[in-house]
Amino acid sequence: MLRNDKRDTQLYYTPASGPCRAVMMVAAALKLKLSLKPINLMAREQYHPGFLKVNPHHSVPALVDNEFTLSESRAICIYLVEKYGRTDALYPKNPKTRGTINQLIYFDMGTLFKRMYEYYIIPFMTGTAQDEKQLESLNEAVGYLENFLSDKKYLVSYRLTIADLILYATVSTIEAFGFDFTATYPNITNWLETMKDAPGYDQNTEGIEMLKSFFK
Structure with a gap:
């Protein structure tokens, strides 16, 4: 069961956001109850003065843990x-x-998520055509992850770590955009099946469905 105490841990988020879903999955794994504060990016609520006091960078997620x-x-x-x-x-x-986990987290931030964003999200936001060279770049990043999962159930060890939860939020987003892992990436396909038992899986799936509705 979720922990309930006097702690006030607030998460400003949007369910469709992969980074927000990663935080929610980690919280679920910790059985940590978060006070969820939805931010409607389409309505530009991230620029409201009240939210800018929380995060001047006007991005989600943002955490307020008591006064931190x-x-x-x-x-x-x-x-x-x-x-x-x-x-x-x-x-x-x-x-x-821990070094390997950190390596994967930075790989997600600087390579996998970045290339996914460049190929799928920027063209949608700007109304421009997708670049096949960026798809090649994304496939290269996915190939790195495929090789990393060779002979492994989880990314780092025999058990779930935050690397799995963070990377799963990104990979499930890529999958939601229509990227097919099944034909070429068997290790990732098996890992995606394993992650269906991960804490916060249902919340992540709800966010994915919201994301799909935006891109119809």
């Missing part, structure tokens, strides 16, 4: 597991294991 504020989804995920994790299972303290 934090933005950037991956930083939020790490903060939550370090503060509220009862064990280090999601973010092991072993230097090699």
Whole structure:
């Protein structure tokens, strides 16, 4: 069951956002109850003065944990597991294991998510045509992930870590845009099946369905 106490941990979010869904999945894995504060990006609520006091960068997700504020989804995920994790299972303290997790988190931020954003989201927002070279670049990044999952059930070890939750939010977004993993990427396909049992899977799926409705 979710932990209920006097702590006020607020998450400003939009369900369709992959980074927001990553934070929600980590919170679910921690059994941490969040006070959810929806932000309608289409209505430009991220520019409202009240929200800008929370995050001057006008982006979601943003976390307010009592009087502490934090933005950037991956930083939020790490903060939550370090503060509220009862064990280090999601973010092991072993230097090699943690180093590998960090490597994957930075790979997601700087490569996989970035290339997905460039190929799918920017053309939608700007009304421009998709660039086949960017699709090749995205396929290259997906190939890196496929190789990383060779002979593994999870990304880093025999058990779930925040690397899986963060990367799953991105990969499920790519899949929602119509990218077919099944024919060429068997390791990712198997991992996606495994992740159906992950904490927060249902919340992630709800956000994916909302995302699909935007791009119809």
